[in-house]
Amino acid sequence: MSLPSRLRGIAAVLGGSILLLLGALASPPRAAAETMAVIVHPDTPVQNLSFAEMRRVFLGERQYWNAETPVVLIVRAPVAPERQVVLDRIYRMSESQFKQYWIARIFRAEATSTPKVVYSNQTINELVAAIPGAISLVRADDIQPGVRTLKIDGFLPGEANYPLR
Amino acid sequence: MRFLMSPSVACCRRVACAVLLVLAAAPASLRAQTASTETIIAGAGAENYPSLKIRGFTDVDYVSSDSAGLPQGFQLGQFVLHFTSPLARKVTFFGEVSMSPLADQFHIEVERSFIRYDYNDLFKISAGRYHTPIGYWNTAFHHGLWLQTTVRRPEQVKVGGTFVPVHFLGLLAEGKLPSSGLGLSYAAGLGNGRDEVLSRDGDAGDANTNRAWLAQLVARPIRAYGLEAGGAVYNDLLPLAGQPSVREWIYSAHVVWSHESPELLGEYIGVRHEPQGTSSSFESRSFYIQGAYRLPGWANKVKPYSRYEQMEIAGGDPIFSFPDLQVVTAGIRVDLIDVAAIKAEYRNELAEGAGRWNAVLLQACLTF
Numbered sequence: 001m002s003l004p005s006r007l008r009g010i011a012a013v014l015g016g017s018i019l020l021l022l023g024a025l026a027s028p029p030r031a032a033a034e035t036m037a038v039i040v041h042p043d044t045p046v047q048n049l050s051f052a053e054m055r056r057v058f059l060g061e062r063q064y065w066n067a068e069t070p071v072v073l074i075v076r077a078p079v080a081p082e083r084q085v086v087l088d089r090i091y092r093m094s095e096s097q098f099k100q101y102w103i104a105r106i107f108r109a110e111a112t113s114t115p116k117v118v119y120s121n122q123t124i125n126e127l128v129a130a131i132p133g134a135i136s137l138v139r140a141d142d143i144q145p146g147v148r149t150l151k152i153d154g155f156l157p158g159e160a161n162y163p164l165r
Numbered sequence: 166m167r168f169l170m171s172p173s174v175a176c177c178r179r180v181a182c183a184v185l186l187v188l189a190a191a192p193a194s195l196r197a198q199t200a201s202t203e204t205i206i207a208g209a210g211a212e213n214y215p216s217l218k219i220r221g222f223t224d225v226d227y228v229s230s231d232s233a234g235l236p237q238g239f240q241l242g243q244f245v246l247h248f249t250s251p252l253a254r255k256v257t258f259f260g261e262v263s264m265s266p267l268a269d270q271f272h273i274e275v276e277r278s279f280i281r282y283d284y285n286d287l288f289k290i291s292a293g294r295y296h297t298p299i300g301y302w303n304t305a306f307h308h309g310l311w312l313q314t315t316v317r318r319p320e321q322v323k324v325g326g327t328f329v330p331v332h333f334l335g336l337l338a339e340g341k342l343p344s345s346g347l348g349l350s351y352a353a354g355l356g357n358g359r360d361e362v363l364s365r366d367g368d369a370g371d372a373n374t375n376r377a378w379l380a381q382l383v384a385r386p387i388r389a390y391g392l393e394a395g396g397a398v399y400n401d402l403l404p405l406a407g408q409p410s411v412r413e414w415i416y417s418a419h420v421v422w423s424h425e426s427p428e429l430l431g432e433y434i435g436v437r438h439e440p441q442g443t444s445s446s447f448e449s450r451s452f453y454i455q456g457a458y459r460l461p462g463w464a465n466k467v468k469p470y471s472r473y474e475q476m477e478i479a480g481g482d483p484i485f486s487f488p489d490l491q492v493v494t495a496g497i498r499v500d501l502i503d504v505a506a507i508k509a510e511y512r513n514e515l516a517e518g519a520g521r522w523n524a525v526l527l528q529a530c531l532t533f
Contacts, residue, residue: 052346052387061348061385062341067285070254092390094465096503097425100312103220103504103532107309109259109281112251113218 035140036085036164037157039125039147041132045069048151051163057135058090060102060111065133073115074127074136082121086137089164137164215258217250221533222309226316230524232514241266242530243324245276245308255283259293263308265324275368276308276332287340294368297333298352298381299397300432301419307331311530314428314457314470314498316510320490321434321451321476327363327485328451328476329415329434330399333379334366348385354378358401359413363484373410377401391424402441403484411483412439425459425468438484447479457498468498488517496526505531 038054040046045065049057056062057071064070076083078095087093093101105111118124121142128134129146140157143149155162224242228235248260261277279293296304303322306313321328335356342349357367358377383395399415414437422429433452439445457470476490496510512524 050387052390055390056348056387062286063283064285092424096500099503104305104309104312106218106220106249107247107312108304109249109277109279112249112257 034165035157035162036082036137037140037143038135038137038150038152038164039128039143040150041128041130041134042146042148043069043132044135044148046150048154051153054150054152055090058086058115060105060115063111069133072131072134074124074131074134075115075117076121076124077117077119080119082137082139085164090137215250215252217248220247220249221245222247222311222531223533224310224528224530227527228524230522232522232524235522235524242310242528243308244271247309252280257281257283261308279337285340287342288338289340290336290338292336294332294334294366295337295354297330297399298337298339298354298379299329299399299415300417300434301393301395301421301430302432303329303331309532310528311504311506311532314468314508315455315472315494315496316508316526316528317494317512319432319451319453319455319472319474320492321432321453321474325364327487328436328449329417330359330366330377330401331364332366333358333377334368335376344384346387348387350383350385352379352381352383352397354380359403361404361406363403372404373402375402375410391422393419393421393423395419403438405483408483409441409443412441413437413484414439425457426461428455428457428459428468428470430455436485438479438482440483447482447484449476449478449482449485451476466500468500469496470498471495488519490517491515504533505529 038049053062058073060073062071075086087095087098091098091101102111102114106114116127118127121138122144124136124138125142125144125147128136129144135150149156152163153161157164222243222245226240226242228237228240230237244264246262248258250258250260252258258280259277260275263274263276265272265274275294277294277296279291279295281289281291283289296307298304300322302313302319306318318324320326322331333354333356335354337352337354339352340350342351355376355378357371358375359365360367360372377400379397379399381395381397383393385393396416396418399413401413403411403413405411415434416437417432417434419430419432421431431452431454433450435448435450438447438449451474453472453474455470455472457468459465459468472492472494474490474492474494478485478487478489491514493513494510496508498506498508500506506529508526508528508530510526510528512526513521514524515521
């Protein structure tokens with residue numbers, strides 16, 4: 001391969017990378033500006049939660065929907081915008097505090113496991129649809145068939161006064 | 166051949182290769198995610214029992230003091246292993262083993278070992294050996310030194326201490342109470358109570374025919390996220406060799422604000438001893454208040470803290486033989502990484518009859 005052609009290849013790769021980077025910088029994190037939805041398995045015997053009750057569910061203080069259905073928490077892995085919303089709005093914790101919180105809960109025998117961590121909203125939808133009692137938080141635009149959206153404080157995503165915007 | 170290829174053809178070939186690489190990588194990524202999904206779904210089902218998870222806690226300390234009676238220099242802390250193992254959909258085993266360094270050996274202790282059945286949030290029942298749910302510190306931190314902000318525990322729940330029974334062997338019912346926004350939870354226990362060796366909990370059988378009982382009520386108000394307030398009462402009959410038994414009542418109250426900016430802990434424990442066959446009683450009490458503040462911004466790894474604690478023992482108490490105590494502690498905790506921290510602590514202690522002494526303690530603690 002000649003030097004000019006090699007340089008053109010490198011330039012193309014660099015150019016593409018810079019364009020991708022600029023694109024990423026130009027568009028803010030999607031979840032930061034968009035509505036989040038709390039989704040549950042369709043058989044979950046709850047239609048509406050107050051924001052405070054939802055926090056208790058995510059904190060692991062409410063562990064059963066009813067005697068037969070345990071709560072199964074699913075959260076996005078670190079760095080995902082949805083994860084940030086969960087930490088900032090619901091837990092009000094940093095990543096370190098979140099980790100310490102769950103280690104402490106298990107140490108105190110208040111929980112048997114940490115929330116299940118997944119890497120995409122696609123997977124969250126699949127898991128919530130498949131696991132009875134599952135609950136998670138995704139961008140409202142990413143909700144797929146097979147899951148049910150919970151009302152929070154009586155409101156669904158997109159309605160006025162919905163608290164997770 | 167490739168030397169005859171035009172630059173545009175070479176460029177197209179590179180793009181095609183890149184596309185092929187991406188296409189080859191994408192199914193691998195999807196396979197990994199699918200496998201992960203299947204693993205999580207299987208983990209949420211009933212096929213993975215028992216499912217043992219182990220977590221460890223340990224620490225290394227350095228102590229320098231002007232007290233002749235205090236061990237100095239480097240000290241290895243407890244090596245603690247905590248076990249959690251769901252055995253069935255609603256049944257879980259919890260265990261904890263500590264290894265503590267002594268002068269000539271390590272002392273191994275089963276700190277906790279109990280099996281619990283969860284009916285729902287309102288009712289869970291378990292049998293085994295627990296950290297006694299009196300006060301806050303004893304169940305919140307206990308052997309997990311990395312979990313607590315300070316180097317040392319308060320004197321009222323110190324390792325090997327006898328002010329309160331830190332372990333409890335028996336049955337424990339616990340759960341939430343329907344309480345609207347108060348977030349009430351309860352614990353009620355029946356067990357052996359203290360042994361003739363006060364720091365023991367009758368692991369091989371009760372020392373008398375009287376069973377100890379306890380009840381605890383804790384509130385975590387929904388509207389005050391981070392606030393916890395609670396109280397407990399404990400009753401036992403303590404056997405004394407060659408003397409009448411002593412009825413023991415323990416009362417505790419605590420208020421905690423668990424967010425770290427600020428973090429506030431306050432706890433009071435009162436112990437009343439009533440020798441049987443007499444009308445006399447002896448009231449001892451202990452309390453501490455602790456404050457800490459995780460600094461903001463770039464300094465958020467750092468958390469300075471301070472604690473004041475006081476213990477007053479009733480004169481002539483038939484059970485307790487330790488002195489009144491005042492302890493002032495000030496220190497700084499630095500969380501080096503998410504699961505390890507170093508702490509530096511100054512401690513000033515005034516013990517009745519033993520005078521005042523000072524100590525500087527350094528600690529590296531972690532969970533693994």
